[in-house]
Amino acid sequence: MKKNKIYIFIVVLFAALFVSCSEDDLNSESVITEAQRVENDFDRWIVKHYVTPYNIDFKYRMEDIESDRDYNLIPADYTKSVQLAKLVEFLCLNVYDEVTGSKEFIRDYFPKMIHLVGSPAYKNNGDMILGTAEGGLKITLYNVNNINVLNVADLNYYYFKTIHHEFAHILHQTRPYPTAFKEISGSEYVKDSWSSAWGSGSAADAAALKAGFITPYASSAVDEDFVELIATYVTNTEATWAARLKTAGTTGAPIINSKFEIVYNYMLDTWNIDLDVLRDTVLDHQERIGELDLDEL
Numbered sequence: 001m002k003k004n005k006i007y008i009f010i011v012v013l014f015a016a017l018f019v020s021c022s023e024d025d026l027n028s029e030s031v032i033t034e035a036q037r038v039e040n041d042f043d044r045w046i047v048k049h050y051v052t053p054y055n056i057d058f059k060y061r062m063e064d065i066e067s068d069r070d071y072n073l074i075p076a077d078y079t080k081s082v083q084l085a086k087l088v089e090f091l092c093l094n095v096y097d098e099v100t101g102s103k104e105f106i107r108d109y110f111p112k113m114i115h116l117v118g119s120p121a122y123k124n125n126g127d128m129i130l131g132t133a134e135g136g137l138k139i140t141l142y143n144v145n146n147i148n149v150l151n152v153a154d155l156n157y158y159y160f161k162t163i164h165h166e167f168a169h170i171l172h173q174t175r176p177y178p179t180a181f182k183e184i185s186g187s188e189y190v191k192d193s194w195s196s197a198w199g200s201g202s203a204a205d206a207a208a209l210k211a212g213f214i215t216p217y218a219s220s221a222v223d224e225d226f227v228e229l230i231a232t233y234v235t236n237t238e239a240t241w242a243a244r245l246k247t248a249g250t251t252g253a254p255i256i257n258s259k260f261e262i263v264y265n266y267m268l269d270t271w272n273i274d275l276d277v278l279r280d281t282v283l284d285h286q287e288r289i290g291e292l293d294l295d296e297l
Helices: 002-023 041-054 078-100 104-109 152-174 180-188 191-197 201-210 222-234 238-271 275-287
Strands: 057-059 113-116 131-134 138-141
Touching: 041 057, 041 078, 041 104, 078 104, 078 113, 078 152, 078 275, 104 152, 131 152, 138 152, 152 222, 152 238, 152 275, 180 222, 180 238, 201 238, 222 238, 222 275, 238 275
Parallel strands: 057 113, 113 138
Antiparallel strands: 131 138
């Protein structure tokens, strides 16, 4: 009789546990819900000016999945984001449209996402990161909250030289440049020590130029050298370029000219883009920034 009671107790306990487990089964609906985003005028403007014509997403809201958690970052200011979105369209996308004759070039090759971050990003050694690119699919621009729309030099330094630089990477990764370029500076590249190898400030610029590099960062690797020549050339006036070559002197200038000849011919022969025409168009748009209403959508 005692064994029967124990047996009955075990059966009842098992049934109770079964019912309890059944009640605890996960519901098919997640308890975690994403915050509902209310579409605003800027979102609709982005669809009209970026998504529809170019298939490019322009992200200005802070999203953890898109941000680098190695840095302490803050979101981009709404007003500053609107201004930069208009400037990127006018100073970059529209420029390539004019030079190539259609929107197809940007649609086919430009990164599919531009991501804005309000604050700068700094490495452990104090170097400020101006922008990053991921696999040719995304460009992140930092320091957006400090944008000065009236200062073309700052716009180029923080944003547009970076955009042209990263876009040029996509182009040469899609269709490689001649191997002869790699042989010009050969083993002279200094890798990660580029930020200290030439000194600091204007002295570093001069030292790098005399060694045959258009910027100190160009000395970090052969691919960086290639794209820095493009980005520096198209965002500066002919006089500024000539001044750099003068600083480079009889040692550095011939090296830079040899590299640039390959760069120029590559862009013309491979992509049908004349860098002189591209530069003139960039500079023309820079001079017309004052014609833009950067605040109203």
